[in-house]
């Protein structure tokens with residue numbers, strides 16, 4: 001790659017792909033693939049109880065923060081908004097960020113850019129770059145595979161090894177459930193921290209691992225716990241947060257870094273809450289006491305399948321682990337793969353039952369999916385098992401297989417996947433109820449803990465259980481009374497326990513606010529039944545713009 005002739009004087013646009021997203025269209029949007037994490041792949045069968053929110057495109061925010069050129073980030077544009085910005089912004093570089101599913105939109109954005117701003121260099125990055133022969137599918141000048149901050153710094157003639165500045169990122173926005181959007185106060189939502197990209201475990205299907213080097217490889221933005229502590233402290237004071245979404249595929253795997261962070265937290269009396277991704281083998285490097293001291297409040301854990309042979313699961317009894325985490329008030333998002341090689345129509349329901357029996361707070365189900373760049377994709381290609389005529393827009397793990405499975409048909413893959421979500425909801429109830437239950441468990445165990453840092457965190461975790469959540473539980477109990485009596489009964493029991501623990505306040509909240517929430521829940525149900533969908537707003541942010 002030759003650096004751009006204008007260096008840091010170049011005007012840079014970084015854009016995510018255009019919406020709307022939650023509808024079927026010719027560019028690859030799909031109603032089944034909305035821009036909402038939980039609704040898309042976790043709580044989608046939970047109707048009005050589904051937790052809904054949006055997340056910004058963090059990759060381009062990170063790049064913008066770490067270059068000195070004048071730079072605009074355009075997030076979730078419409079096609080028209082993208083076109084308008086390209087035609088008025090006199091950009092030297094138009095960068096487009098995408099995943100594989102959205103390659104049709106990238107093609108269109110390149111076409112639009114060439115037409116209205118022919119002198120702009122078009123740079124395409126993100127996971128879409130893993131598509132073999134992408135250069136023949138889209139009209140771009142540069143296709144960037146892997147880590148983008150260092151690439152963009154090199155392209156602009158800057159020092160690629162300069163320290164990484166972290167943008168201020170509110171982890172999620174537009175949060176909504178049961179037909180209401182709770183008021184967002186400064187600091188009420190966690191800040192996102194991105195300590196690393198990639199994961200050295202190298203599971204055969206894992207696209208994030210392979211994109212950043214595969215087995216044994218990863219890229220650290222922050223090598224040490226000290227560095228992380230500085231970044232988090234800065235965000236604590238500027239964003240008024242005390243909880244952090246650690247966007248690192250396997251945060252707990254780097255134990256030295258995590259323990260150094262804990263050391264600094266202790267020295268400075270920080271009672272932070274951390275939401276992390278971790279593999280089972282990484283969690284086992286810690287005692288429960290260490291996890292609690294570190295403030296681990298929520299873990300996204302790959303359960304995959306009890307019969308699978310992934311190294312990260314070897315020797316782990318994930319059912320026991322789930323119970324153990326819950327006993328310490330740690331909420332769990334379990335992730336299970338549907339359609340592994342050993343699955344058959346005969347055994348798959350039993351395996352899904354086993355997954356659901358973990359009683360995780362949230363459960364993600366995804367189809368086993370060979371994605372370009374992964375070892376699994378190479379293996380399937382070699383065996384001639386990839387289905388040729390599948391549109392990339394339909395390869396996102398929530399629709400149907402994109403390969404020939406030994407025992408399960410393409411159509412059945414979707415039926416089993418959908419059933420998994422329904423079964424989890426039927427057996428375990430709304431995720432909001434489950435997180436209340438785990439939170440109460442943690443509170444009971446730690447409310448009198450001798451360490452004030454730990455006590456304080458559990459006091460903070462439980463704050464909403466006393467009021468707002470009591471009302472949510474009241475409404476859930478009523479709404480499910482006729483359709484799922486067993487879960488309604490469990491919610492009733494939890495409500496009684498909360499009432500005993502927090503007394504009059506929680507009982508009043510339930511009886512005053514509960515009926516309102518029951519009404520908003522029913523209203524939401526009707527809206528959703530009419531086909532209403534949520535879309536993120538377009539966001540435009542400029543940096544170093546005065547020098548443009």
Ligand code: B12
Pocket residue numbers: 014016021033034035036037038040041055056057058059060062063095096097098099100101102123124125126127128130144146147148149151152194197206207208247248249371396397398
């Ligand atoms: C947050 C997130 C989302 C958010 C959306 C965020 C958004 N605004 O687009 C939500 C939850 C909505 C989402 C949805 C989906 N997602 Co998603 N998501 C993620 C997640 C967890 C984090 C992304 C992130 O910020 N990473 C950290 C940043 C720093 O890394 P990065 O984005 O890769 O960016 C770096 C480089 O790629 C590069 N780069 C990125 N953009 C650009 C642009 C330029 C110009 C350059 C030079 C470089 C560059 O530089 C960056 C810094 O190094 C990743 C997993 C992961 N750990 O990355 C999955 C991931 C990106 N998602 C994925 C998928 C499949 C989906 C869904 C299809 C899932 C589904 N069926 O449920 C949907 C698609 C929705 C849609 N309609 O488009 C896959 C992509 C697979 C692939 N190979 O394409 C990933 C990798 C998860 C996985 N392991 O399967 N997702």
Ligand code: SF4
Pocket residue numbers: 199200201202203206207208209249250279302312
């Ligand atoms: S442990 Fe998780 S993040 Fe790491 S390679 Fe395996 S699936 Fe990917």
